[in-house]
Amino acid sequence: MRQAWLAGALPWVMCLVVACNAGFAVANQGAGAGAPAGGTHMTNGTFSPAGDRHPGRIHTVDRANAREYDEAAEEVSQREAWVKVGDTWKAVVRVEVVGDAGRLEIRRFGNDGSLLETTTMVAPPSAPPARPTPVPVPTPDRGSDD
Amino acid sequence: MDIGQAKVPKESGGVPTKKTSSPARTGNRGIREQVRSTEGYDAQAALLRPPTPGEAGPTVKDLPAGVLILSSDPQYTDKQYLSWFRDQVKAKVACWGGAFDPASVYLAQKSVGPDKQRVIAMNWTASWGTVPSTKEMPPDFSWSPIDARAAVAGVHALPGWAEVRAENQGILDNMLGGELNLVSRAARDELRPKFPGLPSKPPKDQAATLEGLIGSQDALPALSTEEVSTSSVTFTLSAPVAVKDYEFRGKKADAEKYTASFSDGTRIEIVAPKAPEAGLHSHSVAEAADALANLPARNRARVQRVVLNVVTNPDDPTWAAKYHRPGFHSYMTAGASGEVTIYPDAVSNPLPDANVRRGSMIHETGHVWSYQEWGTDTTKGKWAEWKKCMDSDKVSVSRYATADIAEDVAETVRAYGSTKGRPQYNEYKALVPKRWAMLEKELQ
Ligand SMILES: [Zn+2]
Secondary structure, eight states: OHHHHHHHHHHHHHHHHHHHHHHHHHHHHTOSTTOOSSSGGGGSTTBOTTOOBOOSEEEEEETTTTEEEEEEGGGSOHHHHEEEETTEEEEOOEEEEEEETTEEEEEEEOTTSOEEEEEEEEOOTTSOOOOOOOOOOOOOOTTOOO | OOGGGOOOOTTSOSOOOOOOOOGGGGGGGTOOOOOOOOTTOOHHHHHHSOOOTTSOOOEESSOOTTEEEEEOOTTTOSGGGHHHHHHHHHHHHHTTTOOOOGGGEEEEEEEETTEEEEEEEEEOOGGGOSOOSOOBOOTTSOOHHHHHHHHHHHHHTSGGGGGSOHHHHHHHHHHHHOSSOHHHHHHHHHHTTTGGGSTTSOHHHHHHHHHHTTTOGGGSOSSOOOOOOOOOOOEEEOOOEEEEEEEETTEEEEEEEEEEEETTSOEEEEEEESSOOTTEEOOOHHHHHHHHHTSOHHHHHTOOEEEEOSSOOTTHHHHHHHTTOTTOEEEEEEETTSEEEEOOEETTSOOOOHHHHHHHHHHHHHHHHHHHHHOSOTTSHHHHHHHHHHHHHOOOSOSGGGGOHHHHHHHHHHHHHHHTTSHHHHHHHHHSHHHHHHHHHHHO
16 A cells, blocks of 8 residues: 555656756756846746846747647746857747658747757657668579579 | 779769779689680770670770779679679669660779779660769669669650650659769659559650659658768867866756867867766767868858757757657757757667768758848748749759758758769759759859
């Protein structure tokens, strides 16, 4: 009985640990000058790590999944809502996603429409790889003497 | 004599022949020497009369116009492999309706400096169309140059060819007739299974099938993955400078900063973790510099720094879930600041090979270059000009390129950067002429 309780509780404990770690990492990231007091906004995209306020919405054109949607900056993580370009944090207001079975690209754009960064993700190696045509191996004609 | 040093003619695939031991060592395999040196043998005569069994093969000096080298690999240039090579060529030409004479494939000798190199040669058959410009077949035994010419000849022989619009005839000739590029290989592979059924169809149906290749996703390679081996610059790496607590993505860790100095004058910083994170591995600093060396100069000019990140991209779990790609992980990020981040992977997973590493960097920096150079509105200016080129060319370099205009640019830049200096370059120039002309102007 006690073991069963532990088994049931363990995932929740793990989640708590992960959440605490995530919160810690983000809080560290957001320790810049001008960051608003309190930690509530630091876990979402409302403010940059330097304390800049996001314009509000992020529009995603997800061609890999044939969908398009809007999110509020406060609904996404700070890392999703902001990109550091040089020494400046830039708000992400548009995301374009393209991809196929083996590859995904996420292009993130700023408020002025400029490309902030583009990331290529690749499939895990367990997925069937796109194999090139096998190279044929010449075989001798053992039976022939001509 | 090290025949691996033999110069490959420029019109060949540009892939050096496998470095092997001298032909004499094939004697260790217990195979009788069948070909003797035949100084002064008239190679042109060999075109008309291949040697009979037991007769010494011809010496092919400057490759007469109608002679192709099927293999120079001493492992296979022996008479007991002749039937295998004959079967290979026969299969390639037969699928396009071509007839094959086994006697056209024979053993010969090629002059390599003062030495002789045994080869498997083939006299071109006129009914297969024009002789390929690739005289030495690529070592992958794909026979793609033979396949290309035979495909074009087979298609031209169809009554329906006359019904294909003139502008599309040119496009199809380039799609099917490219001897080495991956787009043409994919187009032929798409048509190949359909071709045997075409002669029995009405000409207009034949034409429809052929024209259906143009713009078909199925007639394109998934990605532009031409071999990247055209580095035009060399580089040196500085000694590392230690950096305490470098702010990598997702983790601070001690780092080492290197400066890669390229022979074109470009200097790019490369940051690597001082020690790899347990369980992760990544490309080396030299491999990162090598990828930079293989970029088109304009792409390289956009890069300020390469960061070999200490941990995987912290966004991976979020993105994999959000975009329905379980297990996907980031390989590379290119940023507007000129920073390229390469992420490590679990040591249990193999790292991407040199071609993926170089090609991905061309593709990703191609995005940065195009957006910064052409602006953010992909419906205006140079982007609109590119769109017109796309519409005119009708063909794309890969299926991935058809995702949107930004991918079309990045994939075409990748094909451009990958093939520069090799025969495939001119094949792409024929396949996507308008886009290539624009890139030649923009990236020169
Ligand atoms: Zn891309």
